[in-house]
Amino acid sequence: MTSRRGFIRAGLTTVGTLALRPFGLLPAMAQNTSNYRALVCVFLFGGNDSNNTVVPMDDTSFQAYTTLRGGLALPASQLTAPVLSVSGAPYSFHGKLPDLANLFGSKELAVVANVGSLVQPLTRAQYQQAQAPIPDNLFSHSDQQLQWQTSVAQGHSPTGWAGRAADYIAAQKINTSDFPVFLSVSGNVLEGTGASTQPVAVTPGQSLMLQGFNNSKGSQARLSALTTLLTADTGVSLVQAANQVMANSMADAQALTNALGKAPTLKTQFPKTSLGAQLHQVAQIMSVQSALGMSRQIFFCSLGGFDTHVSELETHNTLYPQVNDALIAFYQATQELGMAEQVTTFTESDFSRTFQPTTGDGSDHAWGSNQLVLGGAVSGGQIYGQFPTFELSGPNDADTRGRWIPTTAVDQYGATLASWFGIPDSALPSVFPNLANFPGAKLGFVG
Amino acid sequence: MKTLFVALAALVVSYGQTATPVMSDTAAARFLDQATWGPTPASIAQLQQMGIANWLQAQFAMNTSDLPNQPVIGPTGKPYTALADVQRAFFANALTQPDQLRQRVAFALSEIWVVSQLGGVQYAYAFPPYWRIFRDNAFGNYRDIIQAVTLNPAMGRYLNMANNNKADPSGRTSANENYARELLQLFTLGLTQLNADGTPVVDANNNPVPTYDEAVIPQMAKVFTGWTYPAAPKHKAGANNPPYYMGQMYAVEFNHDETQKSIFGGNVIPAGQTAEQDLQMTLDDLMNQPTMAPFVCEQLIQHLVTSNPSPAYIGRVSKVFLNDGNGVKGNLEAVITAILTDPEARAGDEPSAVTAGAATFGHLREPILFLAGILRGLNATLGNSSAIQMYAAQLGQDLFRAPSVFSYFSPQYRLPNGELAPEFQLQSTAAASFRADIVNRVLYGKLDASTKVDLSAFAAKAGDAGSLADSISYVFFHHAMPAAVTQQVEAAAEAQATALAKAQAALYVALTSSEYQVVQ
Structure with a gap:
């Protein structure tokens, strides 16, 4: 692949040819849609209290939930009607997530319970007596976000797991285009940074194309000067880094604009929210995957505001409808495009929150969380992994407040997704370097 | 020409009695790019005349900027939440008020001590008083900032120290950990103990030593119990007042946890103290942490x-x-x-x-510094309907609306090669192309209905591409524009027909270049 991206590491000599490559030359060979697969991450920033996302409704669990969560316990009237899992156990979703509950019932949505960052499987005794390695800086937003995004729980990782998956896809020339495998509609994010590939970020509804140019001589001279300067080496690393981002932007802008010119108008109505706009943009880009030359893509969306130390119920009543409405619209759009089985959407979040409330009807930072996976290829209607025992200072509690020690690792969650996406077992260790620490690495919820 | 000017200036000085050598254009403009919102011909000349020491003394004495107070209730009878007037005033200060260093330092402090309208403080009137803490203490003492922010009701709302009552005696709730955790992690100590030179303190196994262990956080949460919002005018002062953002929070002792607390650094807050005593002792202990x-x-x-x-x-x-x-x-x-x-x-x-x-060396201009720097260098005036704050927002810096307490970008954000590059967290492909679009709009008159820039000084030099490039270099490149940039600036200018078009094209190439975006 003659990549026009990632030239900084390869040395600046390549940028000249890259930036000066005629715009608009795209691979003509279209991909077969049935071979297409995409992963779509929806990151819930701030640490979603997933204790209230999905609630086990068997008598023992629900009674413990109601007692221990106190002011945060949702009464049955604020939960969806219980849905039976494939194994016959009843679960309710937050009442503002009705469409997701329905997808669980129709087996198009799975729940992965108590998943979080780990170095290796860990018990309460090991944690409390410091007898086993644990992730760095637990309960810190910034650290736990990065551990979810990198699948590396100790030390600094310069790359994210989706970025490393993108490295594999690029190295194997699985896409016919060198358009980036990883596309964020929510800004820069480490999850998509690879060792040899760089993500692209798009603002929903806005072109990356530079404005203010026409075919006049003066205009072209200005563009030529800008483009030429991107190849200048002044020996300053930050300048080179800024040049790289701009060169990437210009290359990707042309490819994306050309492809989106052929995009069909989606009949599916997306909600007029930030997450709705992000997922609408993702659906539009997916609809032109063939013109873009992409058969494997990873997308990143996000919604913030989940750091509910106080007034959690009110906050969830604002945020969860946004999640529900955007996700169901997106799923319907993939059905409209005939791609529902080719697209798997999954949630991530910093951490879940203390089972025991704060004095202000909120909850503090915790650890293991429940995550949602939906799509036509998902073996839904099931709980993967295990819910914790709802007991403060109980077997799953890191301390005394219901900070659940994860029983499934981020590595396993990501590897299951990546495996379906097309990363072979032989390459999984390069994407998830600590996967071997977890027996039964893949969880089987998709693929 | 530059050399001649310096030589001439030195000659002039040599006739006077002052011993201070005149600063070069480069030295003055570089300093001003670090200490102000961007150099202008007038500010360069002033600094050259005063010298750094006198200039700093003058700046330390100056406090001229303000943000306008906002109504609590808007004209429709609902809470007034629009921040545009406050945001525009911030930019107007950056462009024209003389207390430039105070503004830069205050802004930097506000990026550490974040309160945001997103996820907490809805009312616009909360933000001018909060920002004044940093303006008024920019050259004061860090402990005063810690205390003023801790007791500020906007921070009380944002990180939930307001109405953080002690745990319910049944044990069904705990004191809120939010302010306790972020005060340590983000505002004062960070997660890892540091040597005086910023390198991490490591243990015998070469692992970094944490500044506090996890058991400290619930204890610190108890320290910060018992405070409530100031009572709003005509409201009775209660134990758990509703949010009100003027003045300071006050303590309500029966909501304060009086038990003993073991906090960071092996310090112990003894049992039986008031909320105020706990607070003062904890802040003293914080100031004694070498990290x-x-x-x-x-x-x-x-x-x-x-x-x-x-x-x-x-x-x-x-x-x-x-x-x-x-x-x-x-x-x-x-x-x-x-x-x-x-x-x-x-x-x-x-x-x-x-x-x-x-x-x-250097750093990427963050969006607000980028916008202010260009507009100052182009002698811009903002009108009442300026949309400048919306451009900053679209580049990732929506003033007083950071996405979280982790601010607009992380001081720990790194390039793939491992170098720290905090501002690059915002520099996505989308932001990079939008920066160029903003330059295009500024120069070709389409930024918004009321912002005006003055290109006449540059157009006046456009008869000679070299002179034009030199005038741009003087204002925007510390009079040391790299040769590669000069070459392209001249090439772009020479392809245009009119003096204005030459100035516009030259400035476009210069200001979109990464050599400008990164302050050296």
Whole structure:
């Protein structure tokens, strides 16, 4: 692949040819849609209290939930009607997530319970007596976000797991285009940074194309000067880094604009929210995957505001409808495009929150969380992994407040997704370097 | 021409009695890019006349900027939440008010001590008083900032120290950990103990040593119990008042947890103290943590001067934080002086000198600095309907609306090669192309209905491409524009027909270049 991206590491000599490559030359060979697969991450920033996302409704669990969560316990009237899992156990979703509950019932949505960052499987005794390695800086937003995004729980990782998956896809020339495998509609994010590939970020509804140019001589001279300067080496690393981002932007802008010119108008109505706009943009880009030359893509969306130390119920009543409405619209759009089985959407979040409330009807930072996976290829209607025992200072509690020690690792969650996406077992260790620490690495919820 | 000017100026000085050598254009403009919202011909000349020491003294004495107070209730009878007037006033200050250094330092401090309208404080009237803490203490003492922010009701709302009552005696709830955790992690100590030069303290196995362990957080949460919002006018002062953002929070002792608390650094807050006593003792203990100096100083250096300061640079500034020379700890006037006059900050003032570390020196202009710098250099005036704040927002800096308490970008954000590059967290492909679009709009008159720029000084030089490039270099490149940039600026100018078009094209190429985006 003659990549026009990632030239900084390869040395600046390549940028000249890259930036000066005629715009608009795209691979003509279209991909077969049935071979297409995409992963779509929806990151819930701030640490979603997933204790209230999905609630086990068997008598023992629900009674413990109601007692221990106190002011945060949702009464049955604020939960969806219980849905039976494939194994016959009843679960309710937050009442503002009705469409997701329905997808669980129709087996198009799975729940992965108590998943979080780990170095290796860990018990309460090991944690409390410091007898086993644990992730760095637990309960810190910034650290736990990065551990979810990198699948590396100790030390600094310069790359994210989706970025490393993108490295594999690029190295194997699985896409016919060198358009980036990883596309964020929510800004820069480490999850998509690879060792040899760089993500692209798009603002929903806005072109990356530079404005203010026409075919006049003066205009072209200005563009030529800008483009030429991107190849200048002044020996300053930050300048080179800024040049790289701009060169990437210009290359990707042309490819994306050309492809989106052929995009069909989606009949599916997306909600007029930030997450709705992000997922609408993702659906539009997916609809032109063939013109873009992409058969494997990873997308990143996000919604913030989940750091509910106080007034959690009110906050969830604002945020969860946004999640529900955007996700169901997106799923319907993939059905409209005939791609529902080719697209798997999954949630991530910093951490879940203390089972025991704060004095202000909120909850503090915790650890293991429940995550949602939906799509036509998902073996839904099931709980993967295990819910914790709802007991403060109980077997799953890191301390005394219901900070659940994860029983499934981020590595396993990501590897299951990546495996379906097309990363072979032989390459999984390069994407998830600590996967071997977890027996039964893949969880089987998709693929 | 530049050499001639310097020589001439030196000659003039030599006739006077002053011993201070005149600063070169480059030295003056570089300093102003670190200490102001961007150099202008007038500010360069003023600094050259005054010299750094006198200029700093003048700046320390100045406090001219303000943000307008906002109504609590808007004209429709609903809470007034629109921030546009406050945001526009911030930019107007940046463009025209003379207390430039105070504004830069206050803004840097506000990026550490974040309160945001997103996820907490809805009312616009909360933000001007909160911002004044940093304006008024920019050259004051760091401990005063800690205390003022801790008791500020906007922070009380944002990180939930307001109405943080002690745990319910049944044990069904716990005190809220939010302010306790972020005060330590983000505002004062960070997660890892630091040596004075900013390098991590490591144990025998070479692992970093944490500044506190997890058991400290619930204890610190108890320290910060018992405070409530000030009572609103005509409202009775209660134990758990509703949010009101003027004035300071006050303590309600029966909501305060009086048990003993074991906090960071092995310190113990004894049982039986009042909320105020707990607070004062904890803040004193915080000031005694050796990690605070490098933790705070490195971030201030990153905001003003360079993303990757050497350990020696951090160490020199930390030493001043710990003792300003008069035995005072946390004196920000001394710290800012040390940051801006440090040999590492000033090493690039003589561009011909080969300076160590130059390849990793500098920082990307964050969006607000980028916008303000361009508009100041183009002698812009903002109108009442300026949309400047919306452009900043779209680049990732929506003033007073950071996405979380982690601010607009992380001081720990790194390039793939491992170098620190905080502002690059916002520099996505989308942001990069939008920056160029903003330059296009500024120069071709389409930024918004009321913002006006004055290109006449540049158009006047457009008869000769070299002179035009030199005039741009003087204002925007510390009169040291790299040859590669000069070449392209001239090429773009020469392809245009009119003087204005030449100035526009030359400025477009210059201001979109990465050599401008990164302050060297």
